[in-house]
Amino acid sequence: MKRFKTLLVSALALALTFSLAGCGGSTAPEGEQSADENAAQESDAVYRTLDEIKESGEINIGVFSDKNPFGYVDENEEYQGYDVYFANRIGEDLGVDVNFVSTEAANRIEYLQTGKVDLILANFTVTDERAEEVDFALPYMNVALGVVSPNSNVITSLDNWNPDDQMIVISGTTAETYLIENYPDIPLQKYDSYATAKSALENGNGAAWANDNTEVIAYALQNEGYTVGIPELGNQDTIAPAVSKGNQTLLDWINDEITALGEENFFHADYEATLVDTYGFDYEDSLVVEGGVTNNNAAESDETADSTTAE
Secondary structure, rough: OOHHHHHHHHHHHHHHHHHHHOOOOOOOOOOOOOOOHHHHHHHOOOOOOHHHHHHHHHEEEEEEEEEEEEEEEOOOOOOOHHHHHHHHHEEEEEOOOEEEEEEOOHHHHHHHOOOOOEEEOOEOOOHHHHHOOOOEEEOOEEEEEEEEEEHHHOOOOOOOOOOOOOOOEEOOHHHHHHHHHHHHOOOEEEOOOHHHHHHHHOOOOOEEEEHHHHHHHHHHHHHEEEEEEEEEEEEEEEEOOOEEEEOHHHHHHHHHHHHHHHOOOOHHHHHHOOOHHHOOOOOHHHEEEEOOOOOHHEEEEEEEEHHHHOO
């Protein structure tokens, strides 16, 4: 009996030892993580690093499929537009194929956070709120908000809005956020896609449509009977690529790519290949950002240089 108890105690001790090991017992110093814990955290990441993308031979890029001339599908079922032109060059320089993933404004952040795409190139305006959820690269385009309306009732100001009228917006856009914050009394009619927003305007379901000024200007130029009565609403913003929060290797590569492309005036070439038929040459220098350097960036650099000299 005594021998049986001794064996039982030994067995229980051995089992406890294996149990502690299986539960992740670690000899790592307090405050530090073991290699296993680090590996576990890394396995929870939904994004793919630059090396993983290269190894796969393909990069998944989210673009619009219905926002001509920035991202759209043509009659041959091929993706075209300003953002697509840039995306194809990224694939070429990265040495991988590009898999285009159709996205809408409202799910751009979700697609990054869930790993459905590696990169978003879908007229993504940089905002502080969005920067809390994704990482933005250097900008490649300037943008502001604008308002387009029928010639029968051109909207030139939002200060005396008729409360019986509705403003058309697309869910998840900066236009929606801006109007909610600055004109909360204007009723909003929200749509998920550019196609449905345009149809709503054409069917008289709203008095006007607020969106990026590049989009509403293009719409008015391509469709008779409409005028952009407010070409700039709010502040001047920038458009930039976005990656999943924390995907530093891909972010660094994209930033280097934008800087290098600026040296060859790539984005002016992109504009002339995809946007000039819509906007002409008058808008080129005001819309295009080369090498990630905006006027604001230049001004900040000058201020920094001045302050350094003064010190």
